[in-house]
Amino acid sequence: MPEFRNVVVTVNEEPREAEIEPRLLLVHFLREVCGLTGTHFGCDTTSCGCCTVLFDGVPVKSCTVLGVQADGHEIITVEGLGSPSELSPVQEGFHEEHGLQCGFCTPGMMMTATAFLDENPNPTEEEIRWALSGNNCRCTGYVNIVKAVKWAAKKMATSGVSARGAAPIR
Amino acid sequence: MAAPNRSGTLTAAKEVRLYPSRFHYEAPRTIDEACQMMAYYRDDAKVLSGGMSLIPLMKLRFASPGTIVDINNIEGLDYIEEAGGYLRIGALARNRAIVRSDLVRSRHPLMSSACPTISDPVVRNRGTLVGNCCHSDPQGDWVSVMMCLGGEIVARSVDGERVIPIEQFTTGPFSNSLQSHEIAVEARIPGSTNYGEYHKIERKVGDFATVAVGVALNIAGGSVSHCGIALTGVAPSNLKCYDAERAVMGGTLNEGTIEAAARAASAAASPRSDHRGSEEYKRTMVEVFVRRSLRAAAGIRAA
Ligand SMILES: Cc1cc2nc3c(=O)[nH]c(=O)nc-3n(C[C@H](O)[C@H](O)[C@H](O)COP(=O)(O)OP(=O)(O)OC[C@H]3O[C@@H](n4cnc5c(N)ncnc54)[C@H](O)[C@@H]3O)c2cc1C
Ligand code: FES
Ligand code: FES
Numbered sequence: 001m002p003e004f005r006n007v008v009v010t011v012n013e014e015p016r017e018a019e020i021e022p023r024l025l026l027v028h029f030l031r032e033v034c035g036l037t038g039t040h041f042g043c044d045t046t047s048c049g050c051c052t053v054l055f056d057g058v059p060v061k062s063c064t065v066l067g068v069q070a071d072g073h074e075i076i077t078v079e080g081l082g083s084p085s086e087l088s089p090v091q092e093g094f095h096e097e098h099g100l101q102c103g104f105c106t107p108g109m110m111m112t113a114t115a116f117l118d119e120n121p122n123p124t125e126e127e128i129r130w131a132l133s134g135n136n137c138r139c140t141g142y143v144n145i146v147k148a149v150k151w152a153a154k155k156m157a158t159s160g161v162s163a164r165g166a167a168p169i170r
Numbered sequence: 171m172a173a174p175n176r177s178g179t180l181t182a183a184k185e186v187r188l189y190p191s192r193f194h195y196e197a198p199r200t201i202d203e204a205c206q207m208m209a210y211y212r213d214d215a216k217v218l219s220g221g222m223s224l225i226p227l228m229k230l231r232f233a234s235p236g237t238i239v240d241i242n243n244i245e246g247l248d249y250i251e252e253a254g255g256y257l258r259i260g261a262l263a264r265n266r267a268i269v270r271s272d273l274v275r276s277r278h279p280l281m282s283s284a285c286p287t288i289s290d291p292v293v294r295n296r297g298t299l300v301g302n303c304c305h306s307d308p309q310g311d312w313v314s315v316m317m318c319l320g321g322e323i324v325a326r327s328v329d330g331e332r333v334i335p336i337e338q339f340t341t342g343p344f345s346n347s348l349q350s351h352e353i354a355v356e357a358r359i360p361g362s363t364n365y366g367e368y369h370k371i372e373r374k375v376g377d378f379a380t381v382a383v384g385v386a387l388n389i390a391g392g393s394v395s396h397c398g399i400a401l402t403g404v405a406p407s408n409l410k411c412y413d414a415e416r417a418v419m420g421g422t423l424n425e426g427t428i429e430a431a432a433r434a435a436s437a438a439a440s441p442r443s444d445h446r447g448s449e450e451y452k453r454t455m456v457e458v459f460v461r462r463s464l465r466a467a468a469g470i471r472a473a
Pocket of ligand 3: 102
């Protein structure tokens with residue numbers, strides 16, 4: 001008999017309760033239990049970063065975290081950034097600077113960039129490249145992704161909006 | 171598959187993708203509770219810390235533990251502190267925290283130099299130094315760093331605590347001297363060193379070392395009072411270079427002692443030619459890195 005565990009996970013500020021097997025990976029919990037398919041899996045081997053989500057505010061590769069480990073914790077996925085009517089600075093930056101082509105890596109890129117900019121709102125190009133080095137893109141050569149993050153930093157500085165799109169907590 | 175439901179209970183998603191084999195999951199809240207669980211499950215159980223090595227192995231089914239004892243809910247295990255003459259790194263201190271720690275940098279610059287080369291920033295957000303040592307990957311970087319610094323692992327069990335020097339801790343590829351009911355709770359590193367550098371050649375960010383060389387020194391009054399030199403990726407396991415260390419210990423760093431150390435380290439290595447590079451290349455790079463580090467330490471401008 002498989003073992004099931006009851007978990008309560010706050011996903012994009014909403015509590016989600018589910019009975020899951022301990023071996024269910026967080027990425028599949030998000031995609032298939034919560035129906036949030038913005039989180040992608042590209043490699044399944046902890047390399048590409050497409051599955052990156054924020055775990056208590058910290059970027060993690062959700063293909064390498066168990067769903068049960070998120071019990072009692074807060075997860076933010078790409079669906080938790082901005083809103084359709086008002087994109088977050090990072091989302092807008094990717095749009096403005098043509099930071100995506102196929103878009104497969106984009107959710108992970110944006111989650112890593114969001115957490116990074118919240119900590120370092122005025123980064124150098126080298127710092128951006130370093131911060132994104134755990135996320136692989138097969139299309140863009142990174143140049144426009146780096147530009148997009150710079151664009152977002154500028155937007156944050158002029159608008160006072162946090163990287164996630166919400167007003168900053170003071 | 172369960173339909174998404176915004177407010178109510180989501181029932182079991184039985185058809186979702188599952189990679190690891192089934193296991194029993196325990197999430198103890200205290201270290202004593204964790205020790206009792208390990209005493210109960212013994213060989214059947216694996217400790218889960220950062221999970222950045224264990225979960226990939228489970229997904230590939232290279233590891234299929236019957237029970238996972240997840241220590242991530244134990245409070246107070248994520249410390250980085252100085253006490254009793256040791257820098258103490260708790261089992262849940264993430265590599266992310268080690269990279270950022272001013273205390274670590276001021277006590278052992280080698281650690282701050284090595285940490286950013288270990289995996290990538292997102293993986294470092296969860297991976298731990300203690301878990302890396304326990305994993306005992308022959309290509310792992312933290313064991314070499316611990317070798318340079320005389321580090322020890324503190325193991326806890328229902329029987330009490332014992333301290334294991336790193337050379338006795340790692341016993342071979344993916345094996346260590348922990349007993350099946352023991353949990354590594356801390357890495358501790360004595361004293362401080364005023365010079366340290368980790369040179370690593372990797373093919374891409376987050377890759378294991380083609381060649382890596384760690385050097386840590388304590389230079390007091392112009393004389394070398396501590397020297398640690400260790401290599402990663404160029405021998406069947408992490409290699410502490412005793413001969414190279416002896417070549418510079420107790421004296422001043424000069425061209426003669428530096429050359430002797432560089433050559434001794436290179437001679438100690440037993441690299442294999444592979445897709446990462448030829449044996450000759452790797453051996454040469456060991457020599458170059460030891461020379462470069464020691465020259466920098468001596469304030470001699472690298473040629
Ligand atoms: C993309 C990628 C790149 C990487 N690159 C590198 C690299 O360049 N260099 C490098 O050294 N490593 C690298 N790693 C490995 C990474 O650093 C791991 O985080 C580390 O080896 C394991 O630490 P962990 O805390 O994640 O341990 P886990 O994965 O949780 O555990 C690893 C093993 O140690 C045991 N264990 C863990 N903690 C304890 C404990 N407290 N007591 C007893 N047993 C324990 C587990 O049971 C398991 O067998 C990489 C990993 C990935 C995914
Ligand atoms: S799918 Fe998780 S890192 Fe690639
Ligand atoms: S846009 Fe295609 S993988 Fe990055």
